[in-house]
Amino acid sequence: MSDEVHVPADASPLVAWSALPDGALVEVAAVLDGDAESLVVMREGDAVRAWLNVCPHAGRRLDWAPGQFLRSKEGLLVCAAHGASFELQRGECVAGPCRGDALREVALEVRDGGVWLAR
Numbered sequence: 001m002s003d004e005v006h007v008p009a010d011a012s013p014l015v016a017w018s019a020l021p022d023g024a025l026v027e028v029a030a031v032l033d034g035d036a037e038s039l040v041v042m043r044e045g046d047a048v049r050a051w052l053n054v055c056p057h058a059g060r061r062l063d064w065a066p067g068q069f070l071r072s073k074e075g076l077l078v079c080a081a082h083g084a085s086f087e088l089q090r091g092e093c094v095a096g097p098c099r100g101d102a103l104r105e106v107a108l109e110v111r112d113g114g115v116w117l118a119r
């Protein structure tokens with residue numbers, strides 16, 4: 001017997017690795033605990049990170065249109081609603097109305113040419 005996890009044949013990644021250029025911030029849809037969620041996915045070299053697309057200030061989406069994120073010239077992610085600015089290592093708000101709060105991180109893994117929710 002094998003301990004291998006069998007993924008259904010129709011399962012697909014959140015996003016193909018080839019569709020995620022280095023430095024990109026993209027929005028993807030995911031189901032977390034049975035709820036449909038929007039995620040912000042960022043690639044940096046071989047690493048990917050993701051957070052819920054929900055600002056800790058007032059719970060609004062971070063993007064100004066679906067998948068369209070504001071970046072400051074310092075590389076911070078800026079919430080389109082009231083301007084909270086987040087660094088993209090830990091998702092911490094470093095300026096704006098929720099300074100010191102953080103985005104909710106979602107664990108990902110890269111395999112089989114795609115980015116998936118971590119098993």
Ligand code: FES
Pocket residue numbers: 055056057058059060079080081082083084096097
């Ligand atoms: S909801 Fe993001 S800064 Fe207010």
